[in-house]
Amino acid sequence: SIEIRMSYIPEELIQGVLAGNRRALAKSITLVESSLSEDAKTADEILYGITGKSTSSIRIGISGVPGAGKSTFIEAFGMYVISQGKKVAVLAVDPTSPITGGSILGDKTRMPELTQSMNAFIRPSPTSGNLGGVTRKTKDTILLCEAAGYDVIIVETVGVGQSEVAVADMTDIFLLLLLAGAGDELQGIKKGIMEMADIILINKADGANKINAENARHEFENALRLFKPKYKYWNSPVITISSLLKIGITNVWEKIQDFISASGEQITINRKTQYDKWLWSHLQNQIYYDIQNLKENNPLILKLQEDVKENKISIRTAV
Numbered sequence: 001s002i003e004i005r006m007s008y009i010p011e012e013l014i015q016g017v018l019a020g021n022r023r024a025l026a027k028s029i030t031l032v033e034s035s036l037s038e039d040a041k042t043a044d045e046i047l048y049g050i051t052g053k054s055t056s057s058i059r060i061g062i063s064g065v066p067g068a069g070k071s072t073f074i075e076a077f078g079m080y081v082i083s084q085g086k087k088v089a090v091l092a093v094d095p096t097s098p099i100t101g102g103s104i105l106g107d108k109t110r111m112p113e114l115t116q117s118m119n120a121f122i123r124p125s126p127t128s129g130n131l132g133g134v135t136r137k138t139k140d141t142i143l144l145c146e147a148a149g150y151d152v153i154i155v156e157t158v159g160v161g162q163s164e165v166a167v168a169d170m171t172d173i174f175l176l177l178l179l180a181g182a183g184d185e186l187q188g189i190k191k192g193i194m195e196m197a198d199i200i201l202i203n204k205a206d207g208a209n210k211i212n213a214e215n216a217r218h219e220f221e222n223a224l225r226l227f228k229p230k231y232k233y234w235n236s237p238v239i240t241i242s243s244l245l246k247i248g249i250t251n252v253w254e255k256i257q258d259f260i261s262a263s264g265e266q267i268t269i270n271r272k273t274q275y276d277k278w279l280w281s282h283l284q285n286q287i288y289y290d291i292q293n294l295k296e297n298n299p300l301i302l303k304l305q306e307d308v309k310e311n312k313i314s315i316r317t318a319v
Contacts (some may be wrong), residue, residue, distance in 0.1 A: 012048035020149045032140045050147035061167035063157040064177030069203045070156055071110035073243040081152050081248045089121040089145035091138055094155045137311050139170050139278050160259045164193050169277050172267050173198045173259055180216035196228050198236055199255050205240035213240045218263045233262045
């Protein structure tokens with residue numbers, strides 16, 4: 001409504017975000033995700049207002065095969081990190097239905113403990129049809145969460161696929177969560193995703209599945225030896241964990257700390273490269289939406305579209 005939109009005063013939201021106010025952060029993310037032009041203007045002002053704030057945050061990308069237990073792991077991991085005096089933000093990207101345009105956005109229900117923690121912020125977001133399953137606005141949401149004082153930003157992707165490339169371009173470290181005992185593990189994982197993983201986690205390593213998990217760990221360790229390391233200073237470890245029983249979670253956090261220490265200035269260099277990619281990504285998206293708006297009001301474009309549908313002219317000619 002008009003009343004609600006008028007309450008979005010940029011300066012108040014900027015101050016609220018910088019003060020760590022979760023309501024102000026949520027409102028700001030809503031504006032960033034909005035497709036309305038008047039909201040976009042306010043969002044631009046907010047993002048401008050928080051730009052340049054120094055942060056020592058860690059950006060973690062997490063993906064994995066369906067059923068690997070990503071939400072259970074994120075809750076167990078997030079609660080442990082909070083116990084270490086950190087604030088955690090979880091950006092969980094849910095797939096949007098190509099039929100109804102809707103999303104379940106059920107991640108909060110799968111993370112009950114983390115949802116109730118005052119030191120955690122969970123934001124499920126629809127993919128809105130974006131390639132790879134990572135929303136176009138996720139990058140801006142990361143910056144808002146960092147400005148609000150969150151030390152660890154977790155970006156959970158829809159699943160194994162093109163989204164990993166997008167997540168790698170917005171995080172510092174990439175975790176791949178896998179499941180043992182579900183058939184030929186290696187056959188179902190693409191080489192590119194394996195090469196992108198900085199840490200590989202074999203989940204549900206408990207009970208009768210513990211032996212399967214250990215076998216899978218050795219299998220993946222052998223497979224990694226065939227790949228060229230992503231970084232000269234880091235060999236990706238394979239760790240067995242049980243998110244449900246909270247086994248191995250401490251080890252995951254320690255390995256992340258080891259990675260940060262080993263990386264040194266490389267993380268800063270990587271982020272600068274990422275910002276450059278973000279710039280061109282935003283530009284391409286803006287051009288796309290400008291064309292979409294232009295199409296709605298331009299009879300010539302609509303005529304060309306119809307001619308293509310009727311196969312009267314080639315697509316190249318229409319372009």
